[in-house]
Amino acid sequence: MSTDPYSPEVRALFADPAHAGAIDDACCVELDDQGLRIALYATVEDGTITALRFLAWGCPHLIAAAEAFCRDYEGRDPGQLLEFSSSGLMQSLSVPVEKTGRILVLEDAVRSLGNVVREALKAQED
Amino acid sequence: MTDSESMIYLDYAASTPVEQGVLEAMTAAMTIDGNYANPSSTHAAGLYSNVLIADAAAKLAGLLNTQPERLIWTSGATESDNLAILGAASYRKDRGRHLISMRTEHKAVTDPFSELAKNGYDVTWLDPEPDGLLDIARLEDAMRDDTQLVSVMHVNNETGVIQDIAAIGAACRDRGALFHVDAAQSCGKLPVDLDDLPVDLMSITAHKFYGPKGIGALYIADRKGVHVEPLLFGGGQQRRLRPGTLPTQQIVGFGETAAIAAARMHEDFAHITQMRDRLWNGIRDVPGVRVNGTLDKGFPGILNVSVEDVEGESLLLAMEPFCVATGSACNSKSQEPSYVLRALGLGDDLAQSAIRFSFGRPTTEAEIDFAIERYRQGVARLREMAPGRAA
Numbered sequence: 001m002s003t004d005p006y007s008p009e010v011r012a013l014f015a016d017p018a019h020a021g022a023i024d025d026a027c028c029v030e031l032d033d034q035g036l037r038i039a040l041y042a043t044v045e046d047g048t049i050t051a052l053r054f055l056a057w058g059c060p061h062l063i064a065a066a067e068a069f070c071r072d073y074e075g076r077d078p079g080q081l082l083e084f085s086s087s088g089l090m091q092s093l094s095v096p097v098e099k100t101g102r103i104l105v106l107e108d109a110v111r112s113l114g115n116v117v118r119e120a121l122k123a124q125e126d
Numbered sequence: 127m128t129d130s131e132s133m134i135y136l137d138y139a140a141s142t143p144v145e146q147g148v149l150e151a152m153t154a155a156m157t158i159d160g161n162y163a164n165p166s167s168t169h170a171a172g173l174y175s176n177v178l179i180a181d182a183a184a185k186l187a188g189l190l191n192t193q194p195e196r197l198i199w200t201s202g203a204t205e206s207d208n209l210a211i212l213g214a215a216s217y218r219k220d221r222g223r224h225l226i227s228m229r230t231e232h233k234a235v236t237d238p239f240s241e242l243a244k245n246g247y248d249v250t251w252l253d254p255e256p257d258g259l260l261d262i263a264r265l266e267d268a269m270r271d272d273t274q275l276v277s278v279m280h281v282n283n284e285t286g287v288i289q290d291i292a293a294i295g296a297a298c299r300d301r302g303a304l305f306h307v308d309a310a311q312s313c314g315k316l317p318v319d320l321d322d323l324p325v326d327l328m329s330i331t332a333h334k335f336y337g338p339k340g341i342g343a344l345y346i347a348d349r350k351g352v353h354v355e356p357l358l359f360g361g362g363q364q365r366r367l368r369p370g371t372l373p374t375q376q377i378v379g380f381g382e383t384a385a386i387a388a389a390r391m392h393e394d395f396a397h398i399t400q401m402r403d404r405l406w407n408g409i410r411d412v413p414g415v416r417v418n419g420t421l422d423k424g425f426p427g428i429l430n431v432s433v434e435d436v437e438g439e440s441l442l443l444a445m446e447p448f449c450v451a452t453g454s455a456c457n458s459k460s461q462e463p464s465y466v467l468r469a470l471g472l473g474d475d476l477a478q479s480a481i482r483f484s485f486g487r488p489t490t491e492a493e494i495d496f497a498i499e500r501y502r503q504g505v506a507r508l509r510e511m512a513p514g515r516a517a
Contacts, residue, residue, distance in 0.1 A: 006443065014443060020511045030513055035474055039513040055513040059439040063511065 007094035010064040017063060019070035021053045027120050029112040033105050036062060040070075040113045044078050044121065061099045065089045065106050073110075078121070081114030134493050135449045138486030139283055139311060139428050144379070145336045151382040152338060156375040165372050166363060175374045182381025189384040190313070190328075192320040192345060198368050199377055202342035203310035204234040206329030207277075209344050209368065210306045211238040213354025214275050214327060215247060218304070222272025223247045226265065226303075229469040230254050230285075234329075235277050235308055256471050257420040258287035266297055273303045280318075281311035284466045284482060285419030286428030288316070295324030304352060310334055310342075314387030315394065315427060320345060326352045332376075336487065337383030341376035344368075394487060399426040401485040401494055406431075408498030412505055418467055418480055429483045432467070432476040436508045441481060444504030448497055451482040 006014070022028075023041040030039040037057040043050045052070035056063050068089055073080065086107040089095070095103055144152075154160040155178055163171035165179050183194035200206045215225060227239050229251050243249045250268045255261055260278060269276075276298050278289050291307050298305035306327040309318060313328075314335030320328065326349060331342035346352060346367075354367060361369035387394075406429055409415055414434030417424075433441075438452040452464075463477035472480075483497065 011443075014440070017511065035478070037513045055511055057435065057437055057508075057512040059437060060443045063440060 005096070006060055009068075009093050010060055010095075013064035013067040013093075014060045017054075017067040019053050019067055020055065020063075022055060023051060023053050026051070026053075027113065027116045029109055029116055031105060031109040031112065033108070034101055036102055036105050038062070038066060038106060038109050040066075040109050042078070042081075042113055042117055044117055047077065049074055049076050049078050049081075049117075058105075059099065059102060061093065061095050062102045062106060064093055065095070065103050068093065069106065069110060078114065078117045081110055081117060084110040084114070132447050133449050134447050134496065136483045136485065136489065136493065136497060137449045137451050138489070139286075139334070139482065139484035140451060141333050141339065142336045142486055143488070144333075144338055145383065145386055147386060148337055148379045148382045152375040152379040155378040161374065163374075165374055166361075175372075178374055179372055179377050182377045182384075185381040185388075186330075186343065186384040189388045190318050190320045190330075190345065191322070193348070196320070196345055196348060198344045198346060198364050199372060199380075200342045200344055200368055201340055202333070203232075203308060203329045203331035204342075206331070206342050206344040207232070207234040207306075207308055208238050209354055209357055210327040210329055211235065211275065211277060212242065212357060213367075214304050214306065214352075215242050216355040217353050218274040218351070222270075222274045224250070224270050224273045225275045225277075226250045226252060226268050226273060227277045228252045228254060228260060228279075230258060230282055230287075230466045231277065231279055232283055232308060232310070235279065239277070254287075254469055257423070258282060258285050258418075258470055259420070259423060260289055260294065262290070262293050262297055265294060266301075269297070269301045269303065273301060275304045275306060277306040277308070279308040279311070281309075281316065281425045281428075282419065282466065283311050284428075284464060284480075285430045285470070286311075286425040286484075287419040288312070288423055288425050291325060292323055295326075298326075299324050302351075311425065311428075314384060315391065316425065317391065320347070327354070332380040332383050335383060335387050338376055338379040341373065341380045343380070390487075395426065397487065398485040398489070401489045401491075402426040402429050402483075404491060404494045405429055405483060405485075405497060408495070409501050412502060415505075416476075418470060418472065427485050429485075430467075430480055431483075432472065432480045433505055434476065434479070435512045435514070436479045436505050438478045438480055440508050441479065441501075441504050444507060445481070445497075445500050448500060450497075451484070452478075452480060 026041040026043045039055040041053040054066040086103045163175045165175035187194040295305045304326040308329045313330040326347045328345040333339040418430040463474045467477040
């Protein structure tokens with residue numbers, strides 16, 4: 001049984017968060033909840049998420065989960081943001097159960113981002 | 127990080143490695159070639175075990191400038207704290223039930239007090255000043271005619287703040303209250319003269335100063351009204367105050383630890399002061415960094431720093447391969463910010479960003495220089511990632 005509180009996936013994502021950063025003039029949400037702060041940025045072109053970035057103040061699990069989300073959702077339909085569930089990340093990153101609340105903050109942020117993107121696309125259509 | 131060979135240990139306030147001389151003395155007291163007899167036995171082998179224990183008690187008493195018979199062996203500082211607090215409160219319950227301690231004490235002190243509070247005792251918790259020190263006037267104001275016990279630690283395990291136990295003890299004597307000191311972090315590292323200090327009960331442990339885990343002691347002053355009721359029953363050892371077969375090898379190790387500490391104390395103090403100052407000078411210009419506690423009146427073996435806009439657990443991981451603490455090692459699995467740092471007035475964010483570096487005999491300048499590099503890099507990287515700090 002490993003005594004390491006971080007899975008190899010969390011360690012790798014935390015060590016090299018390629019999607020950390022902000023995007024100017026992108027759809028953006030910022031959440032400050034449970035002592036954590038997270039900001040998500042998305043650009044969408046032709047019905048596809050072309051870029052995702054994050055900024056986070058939180059534990060390594062939150063940073064790793066945000067990085068994994070950005071990596072996994074680039075190239076997808078923006079409507080999928082509204083259906084984002086953190087349970088897959090909880091499993092793939094082996095997030096301990098006591099950190100569930102922190103990953104749910106990311107889930108809330110992603111769904112909020114989905115709403116912002118939807119509103120932006122709707123405004124473009126109008 | 128589980129490869130011990132690649133770890134760099136800067137967590138000597140949590141525990142220390144056993145000195146080779148201590149290990150050898152312990153081994154000689156537990157194997158077939160050594161002396162493993164029960165020290166309570168009345169045959170020759172048992173009597174020899176007793177001689178070893180008496181020798182260890184003399185060494186520890188020498189370190190603290192007291193008499194060997196004032197020391198009760200325990201399993202460590204936590205048990206000593208419990209025996210002192212619960213035992214003294216019980217012994218003096220007919221005189222009064224008011225007790226005083228500080229919000230910055232170790233859990234081994236706060237939890238027994240909380241238990242007493244559930245059982246009819248009135249506990250006053252004193253706040254520290256922003257630098258962690260106790261204002262003696264605040265203690266004097268809190269004292270009542272029915273105050274029976276005051277407990278204040280010598281060196282804080284998280285911040286290294288050194289309390290003025292001579293002044294606190296004098297205030298207790300003026301009002302007839304017993305004074306207990308948790309000296310887990312100071313024993314063997316700072317001069318302690320129990321023949322001179324107005325201290326009634328003192329908890330100490332071996333593993334914080336290069337001795338084995340599992341052995342500690344409680345000093346009980348030879349003074350009228352100073353006594354503790356036992357917490358354990360089942361034998362006549364140690365004047366029935368703490369019965370049970372004495373662990374000869376642990377006690378012998380503790381004695382040897384004390385003898386080494388007495389010989390090296392000034393050298394050790396100079397070394398850790400140099401290490402602490404080198405580290406602080408290497409990070410003090412990081413924007414938003416601050417010392418938790420005080421450098422001037424702090425034990426140099428501990429440097430606790432917070433930094434703005436950085437989360438502590440992530441900083442801890444960014445600091446690998448360093449083994450450092452985000453607070454007391456005893457409660458670092460908690461998700462809560464340190465209650466000690468919050469008592470100093472830190473908000474949750476600053477308390478969560480705290481890193482406790484602690485230094486020991488093996489600490490080198492190269493380790494400190496690497497720690498400086500890692501800390502600066504970690505803070506910079508995490509700040510770049512924090513919302514509100516994006517370019």
